[in-house]
Amino acid sequence: MSSSRVKSAERVMAVLDLLASRVTPLTALEIAAELDLPKSTTHHLLNVMQERRYVAHWPDRRVWSLGTSALEIGAAYLRTGHLQHAGQRHLAALTARTGQTSHLAVLQGTDVLYLDKREPQGSGIRLVTEVGTRLPAHLTAVGRSILAGLGDGELRALFTEYEWPRRTDVQIASLAELTGVLTAVREAGYADEVGSTTSGIECVAAPVVGSDGRPVAAIGIAMVSGTRPRPVADLAVEVQAVAQQFSQALAGT
Structure with a gap:
């Protein structure tokens, strides 16, 4: 596996760990700041994870939480x-x-x-x-x-x-x-x-x-x-x- 894929996997795990540790959902900016990630990278990760239902997005509040796949x-x-x-x-x-x-x-x-x-x-x-x-x-x-x-x-x-x-x-x-x-x-x-x-x-x-x-x-x-x-x-x-x-x-x- 290439080093870039390993890095992406580590970032996905970091996003899941962060959301699991918080009682309330976080904005993309908060996630990026907590994990020291570029904003564009954070948005890309979240969109991919949303497609697989590992995170859920709430447009009215502009926040992200764990999705049903993570719970399962x-x-x-x-x-x-x-x-x-x-x-x-x-x-x-x-x-x-x-x-x-x-x-x-x-x-x-x-x-x-x-x-x-x-x-x-x-x-x-x-x-x-x-x-x-x-x-x-x-x-x-x-x-x-x-x-x-x-x-x-x-x-x-x-x-x-x-x-x-x-x-x-x-x-x-x-x-x-x-x-x-x-x-x-x-x-x-x-x-x-x-x-x-x-x-x-x-x-x-x-x-x-x-x-x-x-x-x-x-x-x-x-x-x-x-x-x-x-x-x-x-x-x-x-x-x-x-x-x-x-x-x-x-x-x-």
Whole structure:
């Protein structure tokens, strides 16, 4: 490979690293200044990366953010098995502490992918969240937990042209509505939903974060409405505690 191609690849990686490290999108001028790149080179890189969906451009604000392809690469890494293996004991602990079915899920585009689950002994309840199942992230508690940790630019990249599928009469139908829900999730530190994925089922979830504080996954519990053994806030404390332990284990602390 020629030295010019290696240099271009290094610059692409630098752009991705920079955008991933920022909560808010950046202008092309800010990117050029941060990376000490010529303005023309920066614009060329961004245009090529936009074509491949690694970055997203917001003309109204003249800013750039990570695109959907960048998010999908992160999700693909998590599906290699490391996260699933690391989460096994934490799911077992969560089910033991709450007596409910527990799940581990990651974001995949605008969906969540369920990687693992644990059911309490003697449970006769069959949920739709089997391992390998994909569901719209905006409808699920695990999905909302992850989405709440993304920046505004990332959310817009995912949902600006989204069709907002629904599974029940309980729905979110716009980015503005989702943003309001995610604001509440951030304030509470956990997400809950009742009947938005399956009628008669309610869920509580919390994010699992990496060493940089960004969500890499979410764990949660699901139960039949009306059978909840404790208030949602009490169950959320259990979910958050296990999610924090999982996060610390991933960080090696």
